[in-house]
Amino acid sequence: MDLKLNNKNALVCGSTQGIGKATAIALAEEGVNVTLVARNREKLKAVLAELPQHRNHSYIVADFSNPRELQEQVIKFIEKNHGFHIVINNTGGPRSGAILTASLEEFENAFTMHLKCNHVLAQATIPFMKSEGFGRVINVISTSVKEPIPGLGVSNTIRGAIGNWSKTLSVEVGAFGITVNNVLPGFTDTERLAEIIKIKAKNEETTVEAMAETMKNYTPAKRFAQPEETANVITFLASEAASYVNGVNIPVDGGRTKSL
Numbered sequence: 001m002d003l004k005l006n007n008k009n010a011l012v013c014g015s016t017q018g019i020g021k022a023t024a025i026a027l028a029e030e031g032v033n034v035t036l037v038a039r040n041r042e043k044l045k046a047v048l049a050e051l052p053q054h055r056n057h058s059y060i061v062a063d064f065s066n067p068r069e070l071q072e073q074v075i076k077f078i079e080k081n082h083g084f085h086i087v088i089n090n091t092g093g094p095r096s097g098a099i100l101t102a103s104l105e106e107f108e109n110a111f112t113m114h115l116k117c118n119h120v121l122a123q124a125t126i127p128f129m130k131s132e133g134f135g136r137v138i139n140v141i142s143t144s145v146k147e148p149i150p151g152l153g154v155s156n157t158i159r160g161a162i163g164n165w166s167k168t169l170s171v172e173v174g175a176f177g178i179t180v181n182n183v184l185p186g187f188t189d190t191e192r193l194a195e196i197i198k199i200k201a202k203n204e205e206t207t208v209e210a211m212a213e214t215m216k217n218y219t220p221a222k223r224f225a226q227p228e229e230t231a232n233v234i235t236f237l238a239s240e241a242a243s244y245v246n247g248v249n250i251p252v253d254g255g256r257t258k259s260l
């Protein structure tokens, strides 16, 4: 299948590790010019050096806790360099914990980091996508948009908001050759998952190894995903080949989600 991604421009957020990094590499391997985004300049430089070098890659140092600054930085980049055909909205997940004990600040921070940042990035990038008659907005969220996950109260709440933001946007921009879709990772072998396993093990007074085994056994695939498996699905959604897929949630969870 020809994904027809050669020489497209992608903004890949949260791309110094985990799913974001795997996505940056997968897109670059398909000939995409990748612009990485995260907070840590040294890590960004290291990932930049890992990308296949036959394209024009770059990075932006930005913090998703400040959406206005992020938007300004991306607009400046676009004015100086080029617009983006593809935006991967992805950043660190909210702190875990029961919903009843969550503070107002935790909800506000998660809303800012996830929903507001997705929104400012869409506003900054969609005009170029419209002018090209091609655009892809892909949000990395969670299976919790379908089934809330115990112990991830703030995350469950905010992911629901993003699901509805994303669906609404997909209807508004569909006529311009732009699609907006959500990828819902299951247990994916990244630093975020390692952190979650540590917390769960502590809460349930067991070892990290035993907790990891329990979580694997809970998944029909009986293993965690590698970030590259998620990145493959994102890459397909970013391609011309996925042009008639719009406004959907796609779990990449080894069959863990029990609902359809």
Ligand SMILES: NC(=O)c1ccc[n+]([C@@H]2O[C@H](COP(=O)([O-])OP(=O)(O)OC[C@H]3O[C@@H](n4cnc5c(N)ncnc54)[C@H](OP(=O)(O)O)[C@@H]3O)[C@@H](O)[C@H]2O)c1
Binding pocket: 013, 014, 015, 016, 017, 018, 019, 020, 037, 038, 039, 040, 043, 062, 063, 064, 065, 090, 091, 092, 093, 094, 113, 140, 141, 142, 143, 184, 185, 186, 187, 188, 189, 190, 191, 192, 193
């Ligand atoms: N892994 C899983 O099992 C799993 C399951 C379901 C959902 N998810 C969700 O999928 C997304 C990606 O997960 P992951 O496991 O790949 O995460 P991860 O390993 O924690 O990586 C997060 C990335 O986002 C960047 N980032 C974090 N905070 C940021 C900020 N304030 N501003 C800008 N960049 C920031 C990090 O780089 P810097 O620190 O350098 O900024 C890093 O590159 C998260 O929303 C996560 O909750 C993951």
